[in-house]
Amino acid sequence: MNTTHHPGNQTSGYHLSFWSDSVAPIVYTPLDGDRQTDVVIVGAGIAGLTVAYTLLKAGKKVVVLEDGWVGSGETGRTTAHLSNALDDRYSEIERYHGAEGARIAAESHTAAIDFIERTIRKEGIACDFERLDGYLFLHPTDQPETLNQEFAACRKAGLTLHRLAQVPGLAVNVGQCLQFPNQAQFHPLKYLKGLAEAVLRLGGEIYTETRVTTVQEGSVKTAAYTVRATDVVVATNTPINDLFTIHTKQWPYRSYVVGLKIPKGSVRAALWWDTGDLKSRWVSQPYTYVRLQSLDEQHDLVLAGGHDHKTGQAAEEGIDEENRYQALIDWVKRHFPVATEVVYRWSGQVMEPLDAMAYIGKNPGNEHVYIVTGDSGNGMTHGTIAGPLLTDLILGRENNWAGLYDPARITLRVAGDYLKETGNFAAQLADYFTGSDGTEARQLSNGQGAILAVGLRKIAAYRDEQGHLHAHSAICPHLGCVVHWNADEKSFDCPCHGSRFTGTGQVINGPALNDMKEVELKTES
Template identity: 35%
Template sequence: MSTRDGANRSLWQQQPAFEPANKSSSDRAYEVIIVGGGITGISTALSLQRAGKKCLVLEAAQLGYGTTGGTTAHLNTLLDTPYSTIIKNFNEDTARHVASAASEAIAFIQQNMTSYHIDCGFEPADAWLMAQDKKQQEELQEIAVATRKAGLMMETGLTAPFNVPHIEAARISGQAKFHPLKYTFGLAAAFENLGGVIQLEERVLEVKEKSPLSVITNRNEYSTTDLIYATHIPPGVNWLHLRSSPWRSYAMAFTLADNNYPADLFYDMQDPYHYYRSQEVDGQTYLIAGGYDHPTGVELNTNNPVRELEAHARHLFPVDQVVAKWSSQYYEPADGLPYIGLLPGHGQHIYVATGFGGNGMTYSSVAALVLTDLILVNDHPYRKVFDPFRVKPIAGFKNFLQQNVGVVKELVKRLLPADKIPELVALAPGEAGIVNFEGDAVAMYKDESGEVHAVSHVCTHLKCGVQWNATELSWDCPCHGARYSVDGRVLNGPADKDLEAIPVAPGKSTSPNETT
């Protein structure tokens, strides 16, 4: 089955993992290399391969391993950053371009699905935004006015066919829903049929910026004219990391006792807000609820949002069975719009797509359309709208890099004495904590068998301290969103180096509450 970057399985992971068929050419020379095998990378690779480019996709894990396998898969022009905010931050022309780009993205997905005969449960739907008090109602009216200015028709003064109590709802058509992994895997198969190559379990370690570019992975070295980072956030260190903040969102799929599944997409206006939709998967329909978003690494107990989401869902619906609970990560851009284009500070042949906020399924296709044209003809109508260069690098950023880009200080090389560290002894199976040992912070997790996994507490990206994610059993960095397994393996960029593993000496390390 498909895997992803968390301990909890999403609804989509019932889909078998994608197995590549094509092998890399012996010369390992390509016209475009796409780093990242999620929906963004595969969509872009297929578009470029279809246009005649020789393309390679490099994926550090499995296709759909990141957010593509953890999304709730709303396809919408009703975006998380409302058009009222886009108009305030930019202007009405920009709002119209964004609305047009989102509409084109949904049409692009539908066209791909039809052209390549991809059975991904794609269904058109309306989207409903629901106000529950007077303040929200005023905000709803403001959003509706701005949405119409952006060129989209939004009806107001309605009552939504949904269980959430509200005083007014607005509706916008032209939205959709689908199975993200089935779609992405279908694109991957079409990409390979056109001669494209996908290499799994290949992490990019270094890019030598010469002509042609040299891309070094944990297995091979490749050459390419153009490189695209479709990795959710670009790896290494770049000023975009300071203009994109990592967030986590929670989701749940369940069956209903009354089989009354809503057909459309629904959003309340709470902060953080909740969102809902249904999806049929292999003959069974599920209701999917999401919400309780928070910045990565700041929630002390990530089990709390899961419990709150389940309680919220059970209050609204006759839940029969909870089928899946999971969380996922996204990156909020500083001004509300994604960064799609040339990666600042890296010449004319390295591109990036990041900062999609909660609209990754829509913006992934926007990115594919924009990047394809930038590489083929060096232009696109929305180039300036999503240009990463629209925000100038902050003053002193070069000094910041010089101070932080070095390899983190190595921690103790000797064995940690398991029976001499009180905090470690006190850990119960399934618990984790930050332990101070002779002045060094050590991140420790004791698994259900009692085995201790100890790693450096210092994120290898820019030296922030990682925090424990009890829901996904991972160490998460609150600064720029890097995530690591209990053994320190990189799960999410921008880090490209694992946390240092620290050996623990054999010895009694059980909790005082355990029987011996």
């Protein structure tokens, strides 16, 4: 099993994903001076590079800044399904956004897959792109009526789909399913490598290992330099420019992935998803999502993901982060008995919007700052939608997708879920008054962290692999929640808005912009 730690500039987690493990790092030079451009983009994942590519093709000058390496954020930790069968059901999307909103959702995600396919052909990108079928089947807690409702809603939204009596490819008969033809999959980092090369060929600039510290109208700043631009695009998975507004409309979830070997060609490639656990305590009900990927001449991989929970709150279900992998492994071995060795495991962070659609457009309160966030489980297509949509908005052109994805929108029919999520946020504030994790600093073994209570202070303590103890304030510098130790990814995770920090205090996920504050422990006891 791959459990090797790699530096945060390559990936935002302790475990290396298959994608990061199978492609050489995509690295450029750091920013080395002030710049002036038309558009500056913060973030070099699929959203940032797609926006850069479409803007350059429209004649704009573009600079891209990335605090790690290209794809080192959530793009490199996805399972890279390309689908118009969204993880939030179309019956829900129609309830939130009306029939026209559901039709636009189907149209835009279908167009995103077509955009990726066209770009691959035009730019000659070898990235394992493949068209295939997708199958939606019932979770054991769900009822057949869910598939009936979804079939009707998908047809109404303009999608092509079929009913099947059982699911192809699975060894277990899980009952009927909906078949979605003409879905796709690819290798996301191979695609980003080709997209980055196209951005440079078109005259764009990409700077890696360049952390942005300030975003404002007309410029972004790093510790040493300023990039001035007419327009700014923040494509950082969750916005680092917004202190509060957008973070009341979406919530961070942690999702888990395992990769198991199967004999080459023993299972026909497809995408599989179930409808989600109706008994889950979470507003965003976790579901299982599965695909195949070529590994070597003898083996394919089954990549299965799921068992999500609110970031920093795995303990609320009594299942720690590390044990969630075993539940996925057991699922794979039941449904794909040919699966053998477990060779990969990793997790990623998903931003779940309250009303199922991403936020792509002008940041509320700004005229020339744009955001891409709230990708839910469809980050590859949501990130791709951002390319043509933000290009049209920046150029002052009409785009009939803009209203559905407008970050300033208010969706009244999600009031119940909003109250549940804000209640969960309020509950995290109680951590100020709770004790420690039950561990003392002197008890920490190498590679272990914990939250300590020292008087009235909460301390995030971590002993590195060399035995040195690091101590920081456990108060997240974004909005002041108490972080939690994630023993699996060896990070301190904020349960309120998803900021994440290494054991040694460096920020690796926004919305926090700053590292945790270092403190002194006078005694290890």
